[in-house]
Amino acid sequence: MDKIALAINYLKYRKLRTNEHGIHSPFVFSLYNHVFKNASSYYAYTAVEAVRSRLSADKRIVRVKDLGAGSGHNQGKERTVSGILRTAVKSPKYSQLLFRLVNYFQPDTILELGTSLGISTMYLAIARSKSTVTTIEGCPETRRIALENFASLGLPNIRSLEGNFDSELPEALQSLNTLDLVFFDGNHRKSATLSYFEQCLEKANNESIFIFDDIYWSKEMTEAWELIKAHPKVKVTIDIFQLGIVFFRKEQVKQHFVLSY
Numbered sequence: 001m002d003k004i005a006l007a008i009n010y011l012k013y014r015k016l017r018t019n020e021h022g023i024h025s026p027f028v029f030s031l032y033n034h035v036f037k038n039a040s041s042y043y044a045y046t047a048v049e050a051v052r053s054r055l056s057a058d059k060r061i062v063r064v065k066d067l068g069a070g071s072g073h074n075q076g077k078e079r080t081v082s083g084i085l086r087t088a089v090k091s092p093k094y095s096q097l098l099f100r101l102v103n104y105f106q107p108d109t110i111l112e113l114g115t116s117l118g119i120s121t122m123y124l125a126i127a128r129s130k131s132t133v134t135t136i137e138g139c140p141e142t143r144r145i146a147l148e149n150f151a152s153l154g155l156p157n158i159r160s161l162e163g164n165f166d167s168e169l170p171e172a173l174q175s176l177n178t179l180d181l182v183f184f185d186g187n188h189r190k191s192a193t194l195s196y197f198e199q200c201l202e203k204a205n206n207e208s209i210f211i212f213d214d215i216y217w218s219k220e221m222t223e224a225w226e227l228i229k230a231h232p233k234v235k236v237t238i239d240i241f242q243l244g245i246v247f248f249r250k251e252q253v254k255q256h257f258v259l260s261y
């Protein structure tokens with residue numbers, strides 16, 4: 001998406017977004033107040049941000065193998081770890097929101113598509129040590145750095161898989177009975193996003209949470225997001241521009257929220 005289209009989408013978002021005063025669903029109202037507006041500082045933030053800070057000074061060279069849409073211009077290029085951190089990794093604001101979502105909903109089985117250096121993975125895993133976080137990454141050299149990071153925090157509940165989502169996801173899903181939370185953060189193509197969504201849906205339960213990154217990053221991603229919202233099994237969605245969050249709770253009225261964050 002060109003910058004003008006992105007800016008137009010952002011202006012639309014700003015016009016539509018609301019805060020707690022515009023939320024009439026008790027489920028979303030409580031979620032908004034406890035998770036989105038929660039400004040507490042958790043010890044886990046300090047631990048993961050110390051890793052981020054170390055990576056920001058890491059000038060080691062990584063040969064990038066990117067199998068998705070998102071950073072095609074970096075294909076096969078050598079990049080520094082700090083450069084990857086700057087362009088591909090969720091900021092503290094959004095990765096800490098992932099932490100709080102896990103802390104609030106206490107999911108047991110978590111899946112992440114797109115590990116990169118493992119910052120979001122660590123936030124997902126540290127929020128609930130009893131959970132298992134399966135994370136998939138297609139770039140071997142980037143994944144190697146993520147594994148170092150996981151070891152440095154001593155997080156035993158991360159299962160890291162290497163390979164293309166197209167082949168790894170079906171295999172990973174075979175080994176999982178259910179999916180409580182999925183973070184889709186790689187390969188921002190419409191057909192790929194919808195295919196990963198449909199595959200994960202097979203393992204979704206009534207309480208599952210699916211989180212999509214960069215829903216307005218491209219025309220394709222915006223179209224994918226609209227189709228996901230319209231899916232008959234999707235009940236509640238929350239759009240915070242950078243992320244789209246999906247719930248399947250049968251007891252809820254179908255409703256789409258655009259919230260300030």
Ligand SMILES: C[S@@+](CC[C@H](N)C(=O)[O-])C[C@H]1O[C@@H](n2cnc3c(N)ncnc32)[C@H](O)[C@@H]1O
Nearest residue numbers: 067068089090114116119120138164165186187
């Ligand atoms: C935006 S980054 C993930 C950032 C990470 N979740 C974080 O915030 O800390 C996306 C990652 O997905 C990986 N990726 C993209 N398409 C892929 C595919 N088809 N198969 C496997 N990995 C893929 C890329 O190599 C990249 O490291």
